[in-house]
Amino acid sequence: MFKTDYKIGRGKVSITGDDLRQSLVIAKNEMRKFLRGRKILLFVLLVALFLALNIALPALYWDQFGSYLSTPEQIMSWDAGNISFIVLIGAVLFASFTIVSEFEERTYLLLFTRPVKKTTIFTGKFLACYAITLLVVLIYYGVSAAHSLVLEGTVTSKTFASIGMAMADIFALSGLAVFFSTISKKGSISALMTFFLVLMVPSILYVILGIVQPGGDYWYLLNVAEGSISSVIGPAMSISKPLTTFLLWGSVPLLAGWLIFLRKEA
Amino acid sequence: MGNPIEIIGLVKRYGDFTAVNSLSLSIKKNSFTGLLGPNGAGKSTTLKMLTHLINATSGEAYINGVDVTRDPKGALTGVGTVVETPEFYTYLTPVETFELLGQLIGMTGEAIAAQTSSILEMVKMTEWSDKKIGTFSKGMRQRIALGQAFLGDPSVIILDEPTSGLDPRGMAEMREVLKNIRNGRDVTVVMSSHMLHEVSDLCDHVAILNHGKLILDDTIDAVTSRSGTRQIIIKLDHVPTADDVAKVAAIPGTLSASRLGNEIEAKMSSECARSPELFKAVSNLGIGAYNLYENESLEATYLSLIKESR
Numbered sequence: 211m212f213k214t215d216y217k218i219g220r221g222k223v224s225i226t227g228d229d230l231r232q233s234l235v236i237a238k239n240e241m242r243k244f245l246r247g248r249k250i251l252l253f254v255l256l257v258a259l260f261l262a263l264n265i266a267l268p269a270l271y272w273d274q275f276g277s278y279l280s281t282p283e284q285i286m287s288w289d290a291g292n293i294s295f296i297v298l299i300g301a302v303l304f305a306s307f308t309i310v311s312e313f314e315e316r317t318y319l320l321l322f323t324r325p326v327k328k329t330t331i332f333t334g335k336f337l338a339c340y341a342i343t344l345l346v347v348l349i350y351y352g353v354s355a356a357h358s359l360v361l362e363g364t365v366t367s368k369t370f371a372s373i374g375m376a377m378a379d380i381f382a383l384s385g386l387a388v389f390f391s392t393i394s395k396k397g398s399i400s401a402l403m404t405f406f407l408v409l410m411v412p413s414i415l416y417v418i419l420g421i422v423q424p425g426g427d428y429w430y431l432l433n434v435a436e437g438s439i440s441s442v443i444g445p446a447m448s449i450s451k452p453l454t455t456f457l458l459w460g461s462v463p464l465l466a467g468w469l470i471f472l473r474k475e476a
Numbered sequence: 477m478g479n480p481i482e483i484i485g486l487v488k489r490y491g492d493f494t495a496v497n498s499l500s501l502s503i504k505k506n507s508f509t510g511l512l513g514p515n516g517a518g519k520s521t522t523l524k525m526l527t528h529l530i531n532a533t534s535g536e537a538y539i540n541g542v543d544v545t546r547d548p549k550g551a552l553t554g555v556g557t558v559v560e561t562p563e564f565y566t567y568l569t570p571v572e573t574f575e576l577l578g579q580l581i582g583m584t585g586e587a588i589a590a591q592t593s594s595i596l597e598m599v600k601m602t603e604w605s606d607k608k609i610g611t612f613s614k615g616m617r618q619r620i621a622l623g624q625a626f627l628g629d630p631s632v633i634i635l636d637e638p639t640s641g642l643d644p645r646g647m648a649e650m651r652e653v654l655k656n657i658r659n660g661r662d663v664t665v666v667m668s669s670h671m672l673h674e675v676s677d678l679c680d681h682v683a684i685l686n687h688g689k690l691i692l693d694d695t696i697d698a699v700t701s702r703s704g705t706r707q708i709i710i711k712l713d714h715v716p717t718a719d720d721v722a723k724v725a726a727i728p729g730t731l732s733a734s735r736l737g738n739e740i741e742a743k744m745s746s747e748c749a750r751s752p753e754l755f756k757a758v759s760n761l762g763i764g765a766y767n768l769y770e771n772e773s774l775e776a777t778y779l780s781l782i783k784e785s786r
Binding site for chain 1: 524527531548550553555557565566577624
């Protein structure tokens with residue numbers, strides 16, 4: 211038995227070593243669910259398609275693309291342009307179903323009647339959703355790095371900064387999706403809400419703000435922050451604003467989702 | 477607070493509707509208690525509060541001395557549950573499911589492996605141990621559901637309508653497993669059910685709820701003998717005649733006898749009905765009797781209590 215020799219917090223929100231161990235058990239099972247399901251195949255297929263297009267199109271039209279992809283930075287930045295969409299697909303396919311599927315499939319009757327805190331379940335599920343998207347994103351970066359190696363013989367070290375921004379984006383989008391998964395009664399509704407909120411709302415706001423305040427700095431919009439995933443590979447830039455944006459867009463809904471989940475009844 | 481389950485003034489309200497109304501109930505150690513009541517009586521709500529699927533509006537519910545309303549994790553440690561018909565993770569096999577549930581309660585790999593094989597044998601699912609649960613019938617899933625409740629040697633098992641939704645064969649198989657549930661085990665069982673004969677067959681205690689209130693809590697034996705009379709059914713090898721009925725009515729201790737289709741129904745005193753001499757007396761009547769059994773009077777008591785508490 212795992213030693214529960216430390217404890218953080220008090221009462222309902224206290225976390226013990228045993229809670230963390232149980233979170234990892236739940237995360238491991240959730241990962242197994244993702245890896246044995248069909249959604250992961252769809253995800254990998256879409257990512258492969260993005261990569262194929264990213265690599266094949268410039269190769270086919272090299273006369274037009276050649277000048278844009280002449281440095282390792284330009285190649286990685288070009289490839290990283292798809293990351294925010296990959297992260298969105300990951301959030302929609304996995305995180306937006308993670309809580310609601312327990313109720314839809316009635317597996318909550320099995321899991322929620324165990325001696326496991328709801329916070330532990332919530333944490334484990336979020337960790338798994340984060341990890342599965344991160345795994346696919348890292349594979350994407352790996353192939354992109356190979357792309358850069360083939361064309362330029364090297365990979366820019368700024369790739370790590372881009373990975374860092376992508377990790378923050380995964381946190382933001384997974385947090386949003388888990389929130390919708392907590393409040394929705396159907397996984398499909400949760401997925402649609404995640405998709406439209408991330409894809410449509412910031413774009414609409416961007417257009418409206420562009421009319422109301424032309425030339426303003428809309429750093430707090432998710433789509434603006436997501437631009438940093440590829441632009442961080444270019445000239446030096448401040449990452450504090452996009453990181454703050456990702457942190458806020460992820461942590462606020464995640465906190466709200468957790469509080470709602472604590473009170474959620476079967 | 478020596479009893480494994482102590483419910484004190486438990487209340488559950490949904491707006492203006494009170495599903496469970498100041499329920500207080502003690503479940504004795506090593507007993508098998510049946511929770512009975514009509515639809516909406518509060519049986520499932522009570523068990524869902526005990527298993528922390530829903531939160532109590534007020535009151536306390538202790539399992540092994542730990543209040544589930546304050547420390548659900550602590551209270552549910554050492555408790556096996558089957559609530560309604562739980563679904564399983566269809567991508568897992570029974571072995572993987574037990575592994576997951578065992579890991580959650582902190583069992584070692586060796587302990588999980590050892591218990592998994594004996595539990596699967598008990599619920600007759602050994603040959604399906606490595607097949608994905610997604611391919612299983614409802615009856616098979618319910619057997620796995622019952623099996624997982626034994627993982628970690630729980631001291632308390634809570635079952636919410638464990639045979640509901642099963643076909644007759646599935647029900648019979650499940651009842652067979654439930655009959656042996658306490659064999660050699662130090663375990664207290666609480667089971668809600670709609671089926672009086674099931675409770676009568678399996679349980680030694682019964683608690684009857686109606687409108688969220690406890691209206692009876694006693695041993696099955698005490699409940700069935702509340703009226704002081706017992707109903708004995710005698711099967712004959714022919715359609716009973718008036719003479720056959722009269723002969724039965726004349727057996728000492730018999731209060732009344734009447735024809736009931738192709739059988740004779742006799743109301744007898746408890747002493748007479750439970751006496752070994754009864755077999756001899758009926759046999760000596762020469763009326764072609766080939767079988768006799770006691771028709772459990774739990775149903776009569778149940779119906780009268782439910783009627784009174786309306």
